[in-house]
Amino acid sequence: MIDKTIRMNYLYDFYYALLTEKQNQYMSMYYLDDWSLGEIAEYFHISRQAVYDNIRRTEVLLEEYEEKLQLLKKYEGRKTEIEKLKKLLQQGEHPYLDEVVRALENLE
Amino acid sequence: MIDKTIRMNYLYDFYYALLTEKQNQYMSMYYLDDWSLGEIAEYFHISRQAVYDNIRRTEVLLEEYEEKLQLLKKYEGRKTEIEKLKKLLQQGEHPYLDEVVRALENLE
Numbered sequence: 528m529i530d531k532t533i534r535m536n537y538l539y540d541f542y543y544a545l546l547t548e549k550q551n552q553y554m555s556m557y558y559l560d561d562w563s564l565g566e567i568a569e570y571f572h573i574s575r576q577a578v579y580d581n582i583r584r585t586e587v588l589l590e591e592y593e594e595k596l597q598l599l600k601k602y603e604g605r606k607t608e609i610e611k612l613k614k615l616l617q618q619g620e621h622p623y624l625d626e627v628v629r630a631l632e633n634l635e
Numbered sequence: 636m637i638d639k640t641i642r643m644n645y646l647y648d649f650y651y652a653l654l655t656e657k658q659n660q661y662m663s664m665y666y667l668d669d670w671s672l673g674e675i676a677e678y679f680h681i682s683r684q685a686v687y688d689n690i691r692r693t694e695v696l697l698e699e700y701e702e703k704l705q706l707l708k709k710y711e712g713r714k715t716e717i718e719k720l721k722k723l724l725q726q727g728e729h730p731y732l733d734e735v736v737r738a739l740e741n742l743e
Contacts, residue, residue, distance in 0.1 A: 544703035595652035605742060612738050615731050622727040630720050634713060
């Protein structure tokens, strides 16, 4: 299980397009730009509790989208398979080995 | 541009988990099981127009999800890249060539 902040960063990256503008604002300030709850609250002239509640609800929503669409899970599955493939390829020689490995890394 | 029925089948496959139970029923009968609008209407004792409207609205919704998440577009991009990679690999020899190509096909 990856660390919660890293997981939320991934989930946010996959599903931000499904969030409202307000949810996107709070989440990007908190998770991407590393603002504190207090700083966000002050910036928007609302209570720290209101920011906290909004972010917690959005986190639950992101987990619900992941449960339904599994984009993070599938991404991690592809990443593992690509790593295995790279190792397999590097056990032999091939005229385009470097090119193939680079293209594989861009596939994720 | 792929044929509309094929496109809807793909979109439905990617996003069905975001639809309601009713939307899923109509869409799977119409697109996966190839029932006519009249047959679905008769089965649920509703008008053909009601089935038609529901399916059209769901199609719009699926296109909206695709606009936001682009799962079909990304899938097609990966498929094209994987085809290129397979062709590149087959231009040379490698002790695990068959295994790598098979694994690539499972990556999509």
